[in-house]
Amino acid sequence: MNQRYDAIVIGTGQSGPSLAVRLAQAGRKTAIIERKRFGGTCVNNGCIPTKTLIASARVAHMARRSAEFGVLIDSPVNVDMALVKARKDLIVKQSNEGVATWLRNTQNLTVIEGHARFEGPHTIRVNGDLLEADEIFINVGGRAAVPDLPGLTEIDYLTNSGMMEVDFLPQHLLIVGGSYIGLEFAQMYRRFGSEVTVIEGGPRLIGREDEQVSARIRDILEGEGIHIKLAARIQRVEKRDGALVLTVDDNETLHEISGSHLLLATGRVPNTGDLGLETTGIQTDARGYIVVDDKLSTSVAGIWAMGDVNGRGAFTHTSYNDYEIVASNLLDHASRSVADRIPAYALFIDPPLARIGMTEREVIASGRRALVGTMQMARVGRARERGETQGYMSVLVDAETRKILGAMLLGIEGDEVIHSLLDIMYAGAPYTTIQRAMHIHPTVSELVPTLLGDLKPLQA
Numbered sequence: 001m002n003q004r005y006d007a008i009v010i011g012t013g014q015s016g017p018s019l020a021v022r023l024a025q026a027g028r029k030t031a032i033i034e035r036k037r038f039g040g041t042c043v044n045n046g047c048i049p050t051k052t053l054i055a056s057a058r059v060a061h062m063a064r065r066s067a068e069f070g071v072l073i074d075s076p077v078n079v080d081m082a083l084v085k086a087r088k089d090l091i092v093k094q095s096n097e098g099v100a101t102w103l104r105n106t107q108n109l110t111v112i113e114g115h116a117r118f119e120g121p122h123t124i125r126v127n128g129d130l131l132e133a134d135e136i137f138i139n140v141g142g143r144a145a146v147p148d149l150p151g152l153t154e155i156d157y158l159t160n161s162g163m164m165e166v167d168f169l170p171q172h173l174l175i176v177g178g179s180y181i182g183l184e185f186a187q188m189y190r191r192f193g194s195e196v197t198v199i200e201g202g203p204r205l206i207g208r209e210d211e212q213v214s215a216r217i218r219d220i221l222e223g224e225g226i227h228i229k230l231a232a233r234i235q236r237v238e239k240r241d242g243a244l245v246l247t248v249d250d251n252e253t254l255h256e257i258s259g260s261h262l263l264l265a266t267g268r269v270p271n272t273g274d275l276g277l278e279t280t281g282i283q284t285d286a287r288g289y290i291v292v293d294d295k296l297s298t299s300v301a302g303i304w305a306m307g308d309v310n311g312r313g314a315f316t317h318t319s320y321n322d323y324e325i326v327a328s329n330l331l332d333h334a335s336r337s338v339a340d341r342i343p344a345y346a347l348f349i350d351p352p353l354a355r356i357g358m359t360e361r362e363v364i365a366s367g368r369r370a371l372v373g374t375m376q377m378a379r380v381g382r383a384r385e386r387g388e389t390q391g392y393m394s395v396l397v398d399a400e401t402r403k404i405l406g407a408m409l410l411g412i413e414g415d416e417v418i419h420s421l422l423d424i425m426y427a428g429a430p431y432t433t434i435q436r437a438m439h440i441h442p443t444v445s446e447l448v449p450t451l452l453g454d455l456k457p458l459q460a
């Protein structure tokens with residue numbers, strides 16, 4: 001059956017549902033198509049479940065540290081993984097059902113469950129029906145990349161999706177990839193009680209960050225008993241006597257690392273291979289991401305791509321911001337651009353790493369004259385009172401314009417505190433605005449003006 005709509009949204013990730021609802025409310029006859037689970041990655045096997053599991057892991061960690069605070073727990077701390085998973089499943093279910101109910105209760109919006117595939121630039125086939133619209137919005141996200149490792153097809157392995165079904169404690173979790181996904185799971189499972197080994201191919205953890213940040217994070221994780229192998233090239237994966245054995249070449253020496261379970265955390269690939277893009281003229285890059293301009297339009301008029309699939313961001317907040325940009329431009333006659341966005345993200349290990357703007361390495365490479373302020377978290381009263389003094393804060397300022405170029409907060413509550421610096425950047429105000437502000441005692445934020453009061457030239 002042929003169906004005609006004003007607008008079609010493919011995928012219910014972090015931008016599609018909000019956009020579909022706004023378009024429908026604006027009077028456009030709209031359809032939204034989802035092939036799997038409403039809410040996509042963040043809701044079902046990304047941010048929400050991992051941060052819920054991290055919360056359980058933190059409770060276990062703090063319970064083990066309780067005597068340091070004068071609180072005595074008389075029996076050993078045990079983690080019941082079935083209960084941990086049940087708590088996670090409940091929180092995911094609420095979000096997943098919340099998205100589905102919201103969409104189904106929106107007037108003028110048709111919700112279709114099935115796989116969408118283009119059959120032409122403005123024609124989509126789903127469940128045997130042909131849908132047509134002048135405006136199409138792609139929000140199909142991505143999935144875990146699986147590296148081509150010899151022996152991998154012969155064994156069972158986990159990705160972030162498979163991890164969602166784990167309701168037992170792996171005896172020894174081997175994690176390939178030492179970046180966002182790998183490190184969040186590493187600390188979480190170590191705190192649940194597993195032995196954990198991270199095997200990273202690059203010379204350091206989270207290679208996008210400055211070297212000192214990678215080194216500090218390595219210290220924090222090793223301090224909790226996580227084994228870390230860097231510059232490791234995996235030669236073979238096999239199952240031997242019930243154990244998983246990875247043969248790893250590090251600095252020309254072959255080692256064997258064995259464990260009970262294997263998690264692959266080696267990046268993401270966009271869900272564009274089965275979308276029929278070849279029938280549309282929509283351009284993709286060498287890795288399959290849809291090429292978009294600063295307003296998120298694809299190379300075909302009337303088709304936009306939002307979220308991870310456009311390669312312009314890989315976070316829930318970047319996907320949601322994509323929705324805001326597209327909706328404002330289409331419905332509010334605004335002229336918003338993704339180029340105005342300041343990079344911002346956090347790695348939710350404990351303490352969290354929060355990052356905005358440029359890294360030190362990027363500032364040095366830009367050739368600007370810059371100032372840097374650094375403060376150890378051990379100087380922060382809130383951190384000492386809470387017994388969580390690991391990490392440090394660092395802010396970069398342009399020596400001429402006095403504007404903040406970037407900041408890195410590795411420390412307790414850094415993921416919240418960083419927003420005061422981010423908002424000053426968006427306001428286009430000089431760093432002195434926040435340096436002269438009076439902040440509340442005793443918080444981490446109260447030290448931000450002090451941090452900005454002691455800037456030194458950044459050395460290349």
Ligand SMILES: Cc1cc2nc3c(=O)[nH]c(=O)nc-3n(C[C@H](O)[C@H](O)[C@H](O)COP(=O)(O)OP(=O)(O)OC[C@H]3O[C@@H](n4cnc5c(N)ncnc54)[C@H](O)[C@@H]3O)c2cc1C
Pocket residue numbers: 010011012013014015016033034035036037038039040041042043045046047048050051114115116117139140141142160181271274275306307308309313314315316317318319348
């Ligand atoms: C383990 C993990 C932890 C993460 N933690 C964080 C975090 O803490 N903070 C953060 O900001 N980000 C985090 N992320 C990233 C975040 O989840 C994504 O950036 C975010 O979900 C944005 O996704 P999206 O909107 O591009 O689409 P997605 O959420 O990936 O959704 C795409 C949807 O499209 C559907 N779909 C795909 N193809 C089709 C088709 N042909 N037809 C119909 N439907 C289709 C899919 O089934 C899916 O539901 C994490 C990711 C992972 C994997």
Ligand SMILES: NC(=O)c1ccc[n+]([C@@H]2O[C@H](COP(=O)([O-])OP(=O)(O)OC[C@H]3O[C@@H](n4cnc5c(N)ncnc54)[C@H](O)[C@@H]3O)[C@@H](O)[C@H]2O)c1
Pocket residue numbers: 147176177178179180181182184199200201202206207232233234265266267268313314315345346347348
């Ligand atoms: N806190 C957050 O916001 C958060 C949390 C988790 C995930 N995410 C999102 O998910 C995306 C994917 O995260 P990720 O950590 O999987 O990917 P990533 O691309 O950040 O890192 C992949 C890592 O795996 C390593 N690697 C790749 N192949 C390897 C191999 N064969 N052997 C050893 N190491 C190998 C790489 O060197 C790299 O360090 C991120 O870009 C991020 O946007 C965000």
